[in-house]
Amino acid sequence: MISGAEPSVKLSRGFLRVSVKEKVESAVIKQLLDCWYAEKALQHFSVSFERCWSAFEKQGLPRPNLKVRTMKTRWGSLSSKGNLALNLALIRAPRECIDYVMTHELCHLVHSNHELGFY
Numbered sequence: 542m543i544s545g546a547e548p549s550v551k552l553s554r555g556f557l558r559v560s561v562k563e564k565v566e567s568a569v570i571k572q573l574l575d576c577w578y579a580e581k582a583l584q585h586f587s588v589s590f591e592r593c594w595s596a597f598e599k600q601g602l603p604r605p606n607l608k609v610r611t612m613k614t615r616w617g618s619l620s621s622k623g624n625l626a627l628n629l630a631l632i633r634a635p636r637e638c639i640d641y642v643m644t645h646e647l648c649h650l651v652h653s654n655h656e657l658g659f660y
């Protein structure tokens with residue numbers, strides 16, 4: 542933790558550097574780190590989305606809104622309102638696994654359940 546700067550989080554040479562204006566509670570540091578982590582996850586998931594979306598876009602399907610959420614029991618979800626959410630923890634998985642979950646959720650644009658047609 543470094544004092545005297547605008548609140549920020551930076552990854553440098555394998556270390557996370559958290560800067561704050563003054564001494565703060567550890568909960569504030571955790572909140573800064575959680576925000577940074579979610580931001581980075583959204584960046585990576587957006588790249589995955591673009592890789593996977595092209596095959597679905599050609600079918601004229603509605604483009605979902607990508608979200609990052611903390612989930613306890615699922616890797617992802619697609620709501621009827623068109624929100625495609627991926628579990629924040631998925632950021633620790635290899636790219637292929639992120640694309641797999643992304644594709645799975647995008648398939649729900651066509652088949653809402655896991656019926657035979659879904660697979």
Ligand SMILES: [Zn+2]
Nearest residue numbers: 645646649655
């Ligand atoms: Zn599913």
